[in-house]
Structures are given as C-alpha cells and as structure tokens.
Amino acid sequence: MTLIIGLTGGIGSGKTAVSDRFAAKGITVVDADLASRAVVEPGRPALQAIEEHFGSEVITPEGSLDRALLRQKVFADENERKWLEQLTHPLIREEIISGLENATSPYALLVSPLLVESGQSQLTQRILVVDVPEAVQLERTMARDDNPEAQVKAIMAAQANRETRLGYADDVVENNGSLEDLDRQVEQLHQRYLTLAEG
Ligand code: ATP
Incomplete structure (x- = not known):
C-alpha cells in the first residue's frame, strides 16, 4: 500500500x-476540497438527491449546484446540515480513496x-x-x-x-x-x- x-x-x-x-x-496530490466539489457535479447521484430534498431553487439555470444558496440553507438549520453531511461525507471519502488508489x-x-x-x-x-x-x-x-x-x-x-x-x-x-x-x-x-x- x-x-x-x-x-x-x-x-x-x-x-x-x-x-x-x-x-x-x-x-500524487488528492485535494479534499476538490473531492467535495466533484461529488455534487452535474450527473452525480448526490446532486439529484440534493435537488429532491431542497428543491430546484438550489440548482442554477446551467444545472450545477448553487453552493452559496445551499450553504445559507444549511447554515440556518442544523438538521439540514446533518442531512447534507450524511449524504456527502461517505461519497467524499470514496472519492478521496479512489484518488489515493490511483496514486502513481x-x-x-x-x-x-x-x-x-x-x-x-x-x-x-x-x-x-x-x-x-x-x-x-x-x-x-x-x-x-x-x-x-x-x-x-x-x-x-x-x-x-x-x-x-x-x-x-x-x-x-x-x-x-x-x-x-x-x-x-x-x-x-x-x-x-x-x-x-x-x-
Ligand atoms: P486555503 O485554506 O484558503 O485554501 P492555503 O492553505 O492553501 O489556503 P495558499 O493559498 O497556499 O494557502 O497560501 C495563501 C496565500 O499566501 C497565497 O496567495 C500564497 O501565494 C501566499 N503564500 C504562501 N506561502 C507564502 C510564502 N512563503 N511567502 C509569501 N507568500 C506566500
């Protein structure tokens, strides 16, 4: 390893x-910030789950996540923050692991x-x-x-x-x-x- x-x-x-x-x-450098953005890119399942949960207002006209609006929403509500973290944290971890596994x-x-x-x-x-x-x-x-x-x-x-x-x-x-x-x-x-x- x-x-x-x-x-x-x-x-x-x-x-x-x-x-x-x-x-x-x-x-090889794996960046956790980049991984956290990658998991909510258009086409990824997490983005669809976020849209279903928070409504289409958190999706920009171009189809990507409105990160600033989502941040506002979860900042104002602890339960929403937890929901989002439970969705994204395991995915971010998987993204990081796959980046590390591909280290050259x-x-x-x-x-x-x-x-x-x-x-x-x-x-x-x-x-x-x-x-x-x-x-x-x-x-x-x-x-x-x-x-x-x-x-x-x-x-x-x-x-x-x-x-x-x-x-x-x-x-x-x-x-x-x-x-x-x-x-x-x-x-x-x-x-x-x-x-x-x-x-
Ligand atoms: P963040 O957590 O916000 O992503 P970071 O820890 O990655 O920040 P950098 O962006 O690498 O920090 O550095 C902050 C700023 O300081 C940058 O503009 C960078 O060019 C500058 N900087 C970093 N190290 C030095 C140094 N030794 N001398 C002068 N400027 C530096």
Whole structure:
C-alpha cells in the first residue's frame, strides 16, 4: 500500500503552496476540497438527491449546484446540515480513496483543511502541518482573497487553533519565511518520505 501523508493547516497557511511543490516533484496530490466539489457535479447521484430534498431553487439555470444558496440553507438549520453531511461525507471519502488508489508516486498527499476534524486523517499514516503565525495567515489570506479582516478572522476562529493543529503534527512546515525557504523544507520532507515509503 502507498504511504499516505495528510497535509493540513489553517486558511491561507500555505497548503496549496506546499502541495504544488510536492506535485512538481511528481507526487500524487488528492485535494479534499476538490473531492467535495466533484461529488455534487452535474450527473452525480448526490446532486439529484440534493435537488429532491431542497428543491430546484438550489440548482442554477446551467444545472450545477448553487453552493452559496445551499450553504445559507444549511447554515440556518442544523438538521439540514446533518442531512447534507450524511449524504456527502461517505461519497467524499470514496472519492478521496479512489484518488489515493490511483496514486502513481512512491507516496501520496491528501490535502485537507479539516483533515483531523473530518476523520480523513484515518486514511493517512502521517500528518504534515503547515504552520504560520496568525498575523501572517491573516495578512496573506486578505491579500489573496481581497476579503475584509473580520470575515477572515471569523473563519480562523471556526477552525482548529494553531496549538491544537501542532499537537497532532508528525512533521511541520514553517511557512513564515520566503518561498525559497519553503522549497528547501519541501525537498527535505520529500527525501524523508521517499525513505519512509521504501521501508
Ligand atoms: P486555503 O485554506 O484558503 O485554501 P492555503 O492553505 O492553501 O489556503 P495558499 O493559498 O497556499 O494557502 O497560501 C495563501 C496565500 O499566501 C497565497 O496567495 C500564497 O501565494 C501566499 N503564500 C504562501 N506561502 C507564502 C510564502 N512563503 N511567502 C509569501 N507568500 C506566500
């Protein structure tokens, strides 16, 4: 079985910056966010179930899911959120597993902002946390998304805090330096994971 490394970190910590660097070395990267979008694409059974449950208003004229409207609906109603999670979580897990099974590299990465909270870490043998001071996280996310400070802070408050995340880390990338520094750290980890994958 392929060695699976779980990669996690808070919003704007640099998960994509890190996973892109592993991908450039030929490592298979499975993204839990992409998997969660894939399971509700047009033609997939989950989209039909969502339409039957919430009504056709959650489907755009182009036939895809109106994610913003659905988010509003489940945000306002705990039971609806649970219904949606019970439908999608097992499908997302299957989607992730099939991506990992198709890995073509000596080890693979599973990138997920909610790796541990979602239970997806059970699919991994090791957890790599991207760590940045909160001020850097805030600054980079605001610059990237052009979002107001309060909105980014609210998302950060809803996620696991820095200490909790570091508590379950087997390996840590410190991403408060330059992108060149990130390259060096990823290369070191890559060598470590290649060795582990051989063992
Ligand atoms: P999200 O959880 O929102 O998907 P993420 O953890 O994937 O975020 P990235 O998108 O990789 O985070 O990084 C956030 C922003 O910070 C991006 O604009 C990225 O280019 C920038 N960034 C990441 N690392 C560095 C760095 N070391 N130096 C400068 N900018 C960086």
